[in-house]
Amino acid sequence: MTPDELKNTYFEWMYQLVCNDKYTKRLSYRKLLMFLYDVPFAYTIPMDANRAEDGTDLRYRFGFENSYDPRLITDTIDDKPCSVLEMMVALASRCEEHIMSDPDIGNRTGQWFWGMIANLGLSSMSDARFDGRAVQEVMKDFMEHRYQANGRGGLFTVKHSRRDMRETDIWYQMCWYLDEVLER
DSSP: OOHHHHHHHHHHHHHHHOHHHHTTTTTOOOOHHHHHSSSOOOOGGGGGHHHHHHHHHHHHHHHHHOOOOHHHHHHHTTSSSOOOOHHHHHHHHHIIIIIIIITTTOHHHHHHHHHHHHHHHHHHHHHOGHHHHHHHHHHHHHHHTTTTTOTSSSOOOOOTSSSSSSSSHHHHHHHHHHHHHHHE
């Protein structure tokens, strides 16, 4: 397998983790997710380094689940910083597996992922409507914390936020969001 083939297989693996008809309504979002895979995740809040670490760890999870030698992953996939897509998929997975897991409901990794996409304002960016410039602006605003104090325009909106979400690490943003979801 060539490095490009392995990278494509990895992308497809991430795509299937978060995309199904329940969340995408039979639309393709490959262009959006590929774009997010090409955008390096940059952060200014030190604790968000953990989100980047989770994203790069996702590469090795992929390798383990597909029986690839870790050295192959290191040499072919782990050759760049964590991407926005990797960070978001890893965060959605961590949310489902470590906090929100409920066997009676089933796996909601896609729900958490598409909630972030919607809050960023990107849910209309199916392949047929994809606008790379607009997505680039959204990514710039997100990583520079140019969104509303309650998180609208970032990954999570919290109606009754305790703090300015622009100054809060992503993990706490997610936890406060989940607190509001669970209150409903």
